[in-house]
Amino acid sequence: MNTTATTFAEPRPTTAATPTVPGGAFPAYEPRIEVSAALGPRYDEILTPEALDFLAALHDRFAGIRHDRLAARLRNRVDAAQGRNPGFLAETAHIRADTSWRVAGAGPGLEDRRVEITGPTDRKMAINALNSGAKVWLADQEDATSPTWQNVIEGQLTLLDALSGQLHFTSTEGKEYAVTHDIAGPDTPTIVMRPRGWHLEEKHLRFRDRTGRTMNASGSLVDFGLYFFHNATRLIELGSGPYFYLPKLESHLEARLWNDIFVFAQAYIGIDRGTIRATVLIETIQAALEMEEILYELREHCAGLNAGRWDYIFSIIKAFRSRGRRFVLPDRKHITMTVPFMRAYTELLVSTCHRRGAYAIGGMSAFIPNRRDPEVTARALEQVAADKRREAADGFDGTWVAHPDLIPTARAEFDAAFRSGPQGATEQLHRTRDEVQVTAAQLLDIGWAGGQVTEAGVADNIGIALRYIESWLRGIGAVAIDNLMEDAATAEISRSQVWQWVNENTVTAEGRRIDAEWAHSVLAQVTAGLDRFDGDRFDDAIEVFTSVALEPEFPAFLTVGAYARYF
Incomplete structure (x- = not known):
């Protein structure tokens, strides 16, 4: 039965040993999380008092820093609109010059990322992804999910059921869907969950801070917090771990915030520091200019970077939308991955990743097959093959697809590239692309897009x-x-x-x-x-x-x- 609840999470002591975390050991705190939305069947399995305690603790410690980071974004946008071009940071040049540091790299189950399937966390799509034969499923609570209250909580239930081996779905036509492989088996993709970006809120959960003010919860902290709290231990038992894609970062300071959250969260539930693995989507021009610093801030938790091509193009338009006609891009279909500013972006990403032991994951071609139209399918397979052939040749370690029928095509291109490397290789980290020397001017030279x-x-x-x-x-x-x-x-x-x-x-x-x-x-x-x-x-x-x-x-x-x- 659906009800409407207004619930405040009471603070509870953690069972974990008191750790050292950003800001010191866990202090006593008074904030609460209020739930004021319709509660559907089984929502109480996700919105438990203990889980709400954890969300309150996350907001108590990190909500203020999140607001600071969002304010910094606004200042940077104003600077760009007024004619100041972003560039590589002078104050972090020593990090880029230091050749000694490396990221943590692939966690268990992330060693082979040749093909990753992306999709929302509704039950049918989740089952299709888990049955797809991909190496990774990007369980997307962000751009592929409309953030209705139902989608947010029922997406969490989907993940909870998948990891307990209880995920099934019956369509309105009576068709049954079920995961066909053992969730921990070699044929089931490793789950990497993508929470919402820092700019998005969850208005159905209200956070009350120490001063008594209430505000909407952070969509990022809600998505991360609920998934991590309920599933981290189970994921470790299954032989993988709590893994995340981090979207829409615009600076290394935002990456530092995520790293601090990871340290706190692991200590809160009592798992080893460094268990979490994060792959960062480089999908803003600002992040492209701070790739190395982002890896550095997340180095004890980082598995790699992803070339989030569509948001990257959007960020270019957004940053320079008022800067004159030389920043105007042509029709969308003409902005391909082979135009010079996009080539500079992807080549910089691969060389940066491999220099630091991080995987470089390619982006998603928008073309999809149509099982009712062989001509459309043939054209989609041709376009996707060319796209993935380019990525594999450039040194990427894997790529995204949005449809199960594209997996064999994408995998074939990466298999062919990997055969030219070390025997049995499942990545191309040996290809450090030392010849790549990308300048800030090349990243910003969008006038050569053509079209x-x-x-x-x-x-x-x-x-x-x-x-x-x-x-x-x-x-x-x-x-x-x-x-x-x-x-x-x-x-x-x-x-x-x-x-x-x-x-x-x-x-x-x-x-x-x-x-x-x-x-x-x-x-x-x-x-x-x-x-x-x-x-x-x-x-x-x-x-x-x-x-x-x-x-x-x-x-x-x-x-x-x-x-x-x-x-």
Whole structure:
């Protein structure tokens, strides 16, 4: 039975020995976590008093630092908008120059990362991922998950059941789904969970600090905290460990915050320091310029870096959206991984990782197969093969796919590359890419992207963004649109390009000046052609898109305002 609860977590003593943690041993604390949302079946298995205690402890110690880090992001954005280009940090040059340090590297079960499948944590998608034959499942509570209260908590239940061998699902048509392999067996992917980014909140959990103020909980701390608290010990028993993908970092100080959280969390439940492994997504231009420092801050917990290509493109647009026409990018489809500024980014990532003993994981091609259309499938397999062949040749140790049917194609490209290395190799760490010398200017030289802005490109961006936002508002975070996999990152590219084109008075290849009036007319045309259905959220999606793409102010993330208003 669903109820509505308002619950405060009472502080409880931990059973772990009093450790040394950032800020010293565990002090007495008074904060509480309030739950004020509908409680579905079994939600109490996740929102236990002990788990809420842990969330309260995390917020008590780290919520303030999180706010400081977010304020620093804002200052950096203002600097970039005013003409200051980001660059490699002078104050951390000694870290980059010190050749002696290495990261912890792969934990148990992460030694082979040739193909990782990404996807949300609903039960059906989780079962498909665990049965896929991939080496890793990125259990995504971030860009591929719409952060409804139901998705947040039931995603945690999915992971809890998967690790206890109890995960199953019956569709509305009566079809049964179940994991076909032992959760600890060699054919089951290692789970790496991705929490929400630092900028996102969980408004259904309210934190009350020492002064009595209440505030929304951090989505990052909620997702990490609930998964870690309930599953860390079980994961170790299964032969792997609590592993995480860390999204949207913008500085090494944000990486330091995560490392401090890891140290505290391990001590809290009494497991060895260094048990956690983190893979950081390099998906902002700011993080690209601090890759080495990010590895250094997380070195006792770090397994590698990932080239999060779609958010990276979005971050480029966001950082330089008001800096003139030389920073204007062409139609989305023309921003490929072979344009010079994207090549500089990926080559720097591989060389940085391998110099420090970290795995370099490639990004996700957006092309997906269509089992009802062999021609579309053939084209997707061809595109994915070329993408993964390039990554493997560049020295990446593995890659992402978004669909199980793409796994054999991706694996074949990495198998071929690995055969040229040491016998039995499951990575390419020996390829240190010493010849790579990437400058900050190369990372910022986006004027060489090539391509054009077209009227069709404007309409495509508006249509993709609208259709994705509509699905996201209905609780679906990963959506196949026109045979491409769209998530929050690709929607961000679509809407931010429209904003930039309007505000830079960009002229299309056809000679049309993109101003607000014309963009609104294109929006009206796209809206008229939408396939409407009972219960759709297109009216809300149009409002969201208009506010984030066609208003003078540019919101840093479309999901923040939409979450606050509609969830």
